[in-house]
Amino acid sequence: QVQLVESGGGLVQAGGSLRLSCAASGRTFSTYSVGWFRQAPGKEREFVAAISWSGGSTFYADSVKGRFTISNDSAKNTVYLQMNSLEPEDTAVYYCAVKRGYTIVRITTLVDYWGQGTLVTVSS
Numbered sequence: 100q101v102q103l104v105e106s107g108g109g110l111v112q113a114g115g116s117l118r119l120s121c122a123a124s125g126r127t128f129s130t131y132s133v134g135w136f137r138q139a140p141g142k143e144r145e146f147v148a149a150i151s152w153s154g155g156s157t158f159y160a161d162s163v164k165g166r167f168t169i170s171n172d173s174a175k176n177t178v179y180l181q182m183n184s185l186e187p188e189d190t191a192v193y194y195c196a197v198k199r200g201y202t203i204v205r206i207t208t209l210v211d212y213w214g215q216g217t218l219v220t221v222s223s
Contacts, residue, residue, distance in 0.1 A: 100125050103195045103212055103213065103214035104122045104124075105193065106122070107217060109220070110220045111221055121214060131199050132150065132203045133149065133171065134146065134195075135148045135194070135195060136196055137191035137193045138194070147159070148160065149203050154170070157169050163182075168183075178195065180193070182219070185221045187222070188221075193217050197211055
């Protein structure tokens with residue numbers, strides 16, 4: 100089993116920044132990907148960003164390209180999501196997710212493990 104704990108959410112004004120963290124513990128895998136998803140009130144959960152197990156490949160939703168950056172610190176078993184130029188439309192609960200294997204986790208149905216989520220609220 101894998102435990103994922105997100106942190107770093109909060110209230111920020113439009114144009115501001117936040118950095119989310121996802122700390123992983125428990126079972127380890129030789130290959131995996133870690134992703135961030137978000138779910139706004141009344142909407143379906145959507146893909147935000149993902150990173151391969153090596154950290155060599157990153158992927159972003161079009162809506163966050165150029166504003167968000169995903170990175171990892173293997174020594175700390177932690178993945179980060181740096182969010183800049185935040186907009187009210189970014190308001191959502193942000194979830195960390197892990198997919199075992201080589202397939203990059205970009206759709207919810209592929210996720211093997213979810214975190215509990217952290218709320219990000221961007222005020223206008």
